[in-house]
Amino acid sequence: MHRNKELHDHLLSKARQLTEDWYNTIDKSNSSGVYSSNDPKVIENLKKQNFEFHQLFCEVFIIDKDTFYKRLDDWVLTIAEDKHHLETPTHNIIQEFMRVRNQYLDFVNEFAQNCKEENIFNQMRLWEDIVIDSFDRAMLRFMELQNEVVKKQLQSQQQIIHELSTPLISLNADTALVPLIGNIDPARAKMILENTLQQCVQKEVSHLFIDLSGVVMIDTMVAHQLFQLIDALELIGVKPILSGLRPEIAQTAVQLGLNFDRLTITSTLSQALTIKSNNR
Incomplete structure (x- = not known):
């Protein structure tokens, strides 16, 4: 059983730290788009999106999987539709998903080391698996949903081009x-x-x-x-x-x-x- 209220509370208490540590360790020289922006409003919104993700993701350890996946999809869609993320290379976005996943794996490991439960090793493997599976789904859904958003944009642009190409x-x-x-x-x-x-x-x-x-x-x-x-x-x-x-x-x-x-x-x-x- 992967549910654990104490682990949820532990991760949630680290949410703000996770966001700040993540943003401060972005390699802005090798990133582009939203991750290399110097605009204070863009940076503030990026941190807000990341913090909201942490508040949501912690729930994987206390709610049923279907409910969690529905909420995760809703958050992923906001990122897929976000103007600044649409202007960011997909490989940079996936790279940041993977870095955040590693943050969670580190915190899960830290929690397990301080936990006195029996069979904690097996429990930790279960928690790690749910983190990896959930991030894999988030990355897959991001690529699917962003592809749909881009398709709709292209269709809309194509329609405008057709309309402009047949002026009366x-x-x-x-x-x-x-x-x-x-x-x-x-x-x-x-x-x-x-x-x-x-x-x-x-x-x-x-x-x-x-x-x-x-x-x-x-x-x-x-x-x-x-x-x-x-x-x-x-x-x-x-x-x-x-x-x-x-x-x-x-x-x-x-x-x-x-x-x-x-x-x-x-x-x-x-x-x-x-x-x-x-x-x-």
């Missing part, structure tokens, strides 16, 4: 331009369709220039989605005018059997603007 530019009260540049994959094509329709409704656009002169190549699926956009624009009362259609894209559209009969197409954007001006 108002030319006058009822006319707008969507200049498409670079490679268009299915995800970006879907974003173009959704954003363009939404902005056309919001800005009350009746004529929309779609310029493809900056698009080098698209596959059949993307071509199909772009022409779905054209059909959808007509359904909401927007007249699309297509310019800069490269031969390769035109060939893909023909192979898909797409109908150009109702669509105004020009070689360049300037020609498209001239047609619109002459129709006023």
